[in-house]
Amino acid sequence: MTTQNVVVQEAVTMAVPPPAAVPNSSPMFPYPPPRASPGYARKKSFLKMVDIGGAPNSGRIFVSLESMRASSPTHLKAPTALLTDDDDRLSWMRDHPSALNMFEEIVGMSKGKQIAMFLDYDGTLSPIVDDPEVAFMSEAMREAVRDVAQYFPTAIVSGRCKDKVFGFVQLAELYYAGSHGMDIQGPEASIGSKCTRGSKSVLFQPASEFLLMIDEVYKALVEKTKAIPGAKVENNRFCVSVHFRCVDEKRWVGLAEQVGSVLKGYPKLRVTQGRKVLEIRPSIKWDKGKALEFLLDSLGFADSEDVLPVYIGDDRTDEDAFKVLRERGQGFGILVSKIPKDTSASYSLREPLEVMEFLKRLVDWKRVSTKGRARV
Numbered sequence: 001m002t003t004q005n006v007v008v009q010e011a012v013t014m015a016v017p018p019p020a021a022v023p024n025s026s027p028m029f030p031y032p033p034p035r036a037s038p039g040y041a042r043k044k045s046f047l048k049m050v051d052i053g054g055a056p057n058s059g060r061i062f063v064s065l066e067s068m069r070a071s072s073p074t075h076l077k078a079p080t081a082l083l084t085d086d087d088d089r090l091s092w093m094r095d096h097p098s099a100l101n102m103f104e105e106i107v108g109m110s111k112g113k114q115i116a117m118f119l120d121y122d123g124t125l126s127p128i129v130d131d132p133e134v135a136f137m138s139e140a141m142r143e144a145v146r147d148v149a150q151y152f153p154t155a156i157v158s159g160r161c162k163d164k165v166f167g168f169v170q171l172a173e174l175y176y177a178g179s180h181g182m183d184i185q186g187p188e189a190s191i192g193s194k195c196t197r198g199s200k201s202v203l204f205q206p207a208s209e210f211l212l213m214i215d216e217v218y219k220a221l222v223e224k225t226k227a228i229p230g231a232k233v234e235n236n237r238f239c240v241s242v243h244f245r246c247v248d249e250k251r252w253v254g255l256a257e258q259v260g261s262v263l264k265g266y267p268k269l270r271v272t273q274g275r276k277v278l279e280i281r282p283s284i285k286w287d288k289g290k291a292l293e294f295l296l297d298s299l300g301f302a303d304s305e306d307v308l309p310v311y312i313g314d315d316r317t318d319e320d321a322f323k324v325l326r327e328r329g330q331g332f333g334i335l336v337s338k339i340p341k342d343t344s345a346s347y348s349l350r351e352p353l354e355v356m357e358f359l360k361r362l363v364d365w366k367r368v369s370t371k372g373r374a375r376v
């Protein structure tokens with residue numbers, strides 16, 4: 001469906017009061033302990049659904065102010081008024097316990113298996129900041145990732161363009177899957193004859209025919225959104241990000257409409273939502289989950305029981321990878337989030353600092369258990 005269409009519909013939403021600042025008392029659950037139920041105030045709101053196009057056979061794509069407001073994956077809402085915010089949080093933590101608290105269980109699962117590490121970038125290795133151009137990771141985090149890669153094959157799987165994320169991470173020994181997995185590259189000098197030091201071989205680009213189209217759409221989006229203060233369009237090579245983190249909320253729907261007006265000419269593109277970002281990408285059956293499977297195959301673990309893939313990510317697009325691991329019944333996802341979210345991940349970590357701590361503990365554990373023998 002290609003016509004732009006704005007539908008205003010009535011909906012009921014829950015207004016959830018912010019949690020009180022209660023000191024953390026439980027080592028099992030890093031969230032505040034339960035407190036008296038504040039109850040939920042129900043209020044009516046109007047959701048403006050903006051049709052921003054859609055690909056053939058995939059139906060229309062709608063973006064609502066509500067969905068733009070929510071960071072990703074979708075925040076969990078209490079299903080009934082009886083469930084309090086804290087009940088909700090505790091029950092979520094029981095289902096997705098901290099990977100730090102469950103560290104022994106996690107390394108226990110890796111017995112006799114090779115851990116393969118998959119890491120999202122923004123919000124996982126680097127904290128979320130207003131300007132995507134300066135989302136640097138710390139030197140300490142780089143050190144932790146470098147150490148992890150000494151023991152376990154490690155890939156960065158990002159919505160960013162591969163070269164840009166490589167520029168941030170600066171570790172040549174890793175695999176990189178940029179543009180939501182649509183641009184995959186192996187480490188320098190480590191994947192047999194396909195790769196020689198200094199010349200990075202491209203392993204896979206499943207959307208190469210979309211390069212020109214994406215560039216065209218990028219330019220059109222820059223033009224269409226330039227009058228909206230704070231809007232930023234980022235060319236991620238095989239996809240485009242339209243950022244609204246710095247746009248006044250009153251103008252979010254207007255921005256989505258502008259995106260829709262560009263996309264109506266491109267039925268082969270689709271839109272996904274990340275953290276205060278609309279991501280325009282080819283509607284091919286390829287995502288971070290497919291990239292993860294491709295990388296496992298490339299590593300020689302296609303049908304192997306001898307691998308424990310661990311995927312750490314914070315974003316809605318990382319859910320595709322979490323789902324793949326659940327469906328394979330192999331390895332697990334770790335969601336980076338301070339708040340309960342709808343997720344297929346098995347464990348959680350609150351923020352990039354905890355991701356770093358988890359990576360360091362893995363390295364320390366591996367060093368002790370192998371008496372310092374690094375991966376060859």
Ligand SMILES: O=P(O)(O)OC[C@H]1O[C@H](O[C@H]2O[C@H](CO)[C@@H](O)[C@H](O)[C@H]2O)[C@H](O)[C@@H](O)[C@@H]1O
Binds near residue numbers: 122127
């Ligand atoms: O898959 P990722 O590596 O998580 O990439 C997803 C998007 O990340 C970046 O945007 C996000 O981080 C920015 C910097 O902290 C932040 O300003 C923005 O609001 C976030 O959405 C990146 O700039 C996008 O292109 C990626 O699609």
